[in-house]
Amino acid sequence: MPLLGCVADDFTGATDLASTLVRGGMSAVQVIGVPDGPLPEADAVVVALKSRTNPARDAVRDSLAALDALRAAGCARFFFKYCSTFDSTDEGNIGPVADALLERLGAPFALACPAFPANGRSVYRGHLFVGDALLSESGMKDHPLTPMRDANLVRVLGRQTAGRVGLVNLPVVGRGAAAIRDAMAALAAGGHRYAIVDAVTEADLMAIGEAAAEHPLVTGGSGVAMGLPGNFRRRGRLPPRDAAALPARRGLGAVLAGSCSPATLGQVAAARTALPVLELDPLETPDAAALARRALDWAEGRLGAPIVIAASAPPGKVAALQARIGRDAAGALVEEALAAVAEGLVARGVGQLVVAGGETSGAVVSRLGLRALRIGAEIDPGVPWTHAEGPSGGLHLALKSGNFGAPDFFAKAFGRT
Numbered sequence: 001m002p003l004l005g006c007v008a009d010d011f012t013g014a015t016d017l018a019s020t021l022v023r024g025g026m027s028a029v030q031v032i033g034v035p036d037g038p039l040p041e042a043d044a045v046v047v048a049l050k051s052r053t054n055p056a057r058d059a060v061r062d063s064l065a066a067l068d069a070l071r072a073a074g075c076a077r078f079f080f081k082y083c084s085t086f087d088s089t090d091e092g093n094i095g096p097v098a099d100a101l102l103e104r105l106g107a108p109f110a111l112a113c114p115a116f117p118a119n120g121r122s123v124y125r126g127h128l129f130v131g132d133a134l135l136s137e138s139g140m141k142d143h144p145l146t147p148m149r150d151a152n153l154v155r156v157l158g159r160q161t162a163g164r165v166g167l168v169n170l171p172v173v174g175r176g177a178a179a180i181r182d183a184m185a186a187l188a189a190g191g192h193r194y195a196i197v198d199a200v201t202e203a204d205l206m207a208i209g210e211a212a213a214e215h216p217l218v219t220g221g222s223g224v225a226m227g228l229p230g231n232f233r234r235r236g237r238l239p240p241r242d243a244a245a246l247p248a249r250r251g252l253g254a255v256l257a258g259s260c261s262p263a264t265l266g267q268v269a270a271a272r273t274a275l276p277v278l279e280l281d282p283l284e285t286p287d288a289a290a291l292a293r294r295a296l297d298w299a300e301g302r303l304g305a306p307i308v309i310a311a312s313a314p315p316g317k318v319a320a321l322q323a324r325i326g327r328d329a330a331g332a333l334v335e336e337a338l339a340a341v342a343e344g345l346v347a348r349g350v351g352q353l354v355v356a357g358g359e360t361s362g363a364v365v366s367r368l369g370l371r372a373l374r375i376g377a378e379i380d381p382g383v384p385w386t387h388a389e390g391p392s393g394g395l396h397l398a399l400k401s402g403n404f405g406a407p408d409f410f411a412k413a414f415g416r417t
């Protein structure tokens with residue numbers, strides 16, 4: 001029976017969370033979509049939804065269905081994973097989903113902490129920083145689907161919920177788990193439903209995780225999950241094991257990039273010196289089938305070495321396509337094209353696929369009909385290789401959050417650095 005049941009609002013986020021738990025010694029499986037059968041064997045099961053940018057009522061419905069499946073499998077502790085850059089709009093989906101999960105669990109209070117220091121996300125006095133910049137001055141202000149223009153998370157979450165949102169600030173966090181636990185209890189007693197909890201170091205996150213040992217629901221980025229395996233270990237429920245063991249990788253290699261984040265744009269640029277790269281131009285060819293055909297024609301004969309196919313474009317070009325056909329249609333067009341490319345590449349013998357971007361990963365994994373990914377060792381923080389069982393040894397996938405990974409990530413994933 002899984003110790004921890006998790007609901008993630010996108011696919012790369014689910015992998016990121018699962019990877020953190022594996023590093024902490026918990027075996028983890030990412031299940032694609034609401035489970036409709038028995039759950040796989042693992043210490044942690046992470047249900048990956050594509051609910052970050054859906055209408056809030058759909059996100060709530062799917063998240064509750066995932067929660068019900070996890071509860072039915074015997075989970076008693078839960079985690080709601082959203083982005084370390086708090087990707088959302090005033091309509092949701094973080095607040096409405098967290099509200100619904102709390103209500104279903106009969107719990108009055110949850111902490112909210114997206115900090116992820118290894119990837120430059122820190123929360124100070126309730127404000128989210130990406131590197132040295134406030135969230136609202138980072139690349140996230142131009143995100144194609146969830147532009148983030150306010151860094152004050154008490155305010156941002158406050159606009160998404162009718163519940164009161166308080167703050168546990170860094171001086172309290174610095175005093176350790178007991179102080180954090182007391183501060184959260186005081187906020188809950190004072191009628192708050194949420195506490196944004198500051199964190200700038202991994203030690204802060206470990207203390208926050210420990211402080212939440214009795215909370216039915218923890219919400220946040222993957223960072224705050226770092227402290228959770230220790231809670232199970234201290235209770236003798238987590239024996240030592242190689243939590244990251246996977247079958248050996250096989251087959252041809254390819255990268256599909258649909259993220260337009262600064263990190264992914266840099267990785268596509270850096271890949272040009274190491275791997276064959278095709279940059280698709282959806283502005284010039286706003287036709288998913290034509291883009292996919294072009295990519296598969298280009299890949300023909302190049303598949304001996306890992307290849308990179310990218311639709312990623314800088315903010316100006318993204319905005320131009322959105323202005324022409326609408327924001328959602330632009331995203332869907334590129335997702336459809338890359339999903340079709342993934343299907344074609346796997347049919348041509350690709351067994352190791354890196355996908356950049358959460359929505360993009362969702363589209364690819366859904367198209368490939370994958371149901372579960374077992375989580376292996378990390379390539380870079382938050383991005384592990386994973387394995388999906390299937391014919392001919394199955395498929396290895398690395399689902400890279402848009403902003404994660406070193407500049408040479410794509411070559412590194414295939415040991416080409």
Ligand SMILES: Nc1ncnc2c1ncn2[C@@H]1O[C@H](COP(=O)(O)OP(=O)(O)OP(=O)(O)O)[C@@H](O)[C@H]1O
Nearest residue numbers: 259261311313318331334335357358359360401402
């Ligand atoms: N050239 C382009 N023009 C317009 N939209 C694009 C273009 N290339 C990609 N997109 C769309 O931009 C969106 C990027 O979102 P995605 O979630 O894949 O990346 P991300 O947000 O950077 O990653 P993450 O969610 O992991 O942080 C997708 O819907 C994708 O289809």
Ligand SMILES: O=C(O)[C@@H](O)C(=O)CO
Nearest residue numbers: 013016083084221358401
């Ligand atoms: O938390 C993050 O930044 C990532 O796991 C993610 O959710 C990107 O989609």
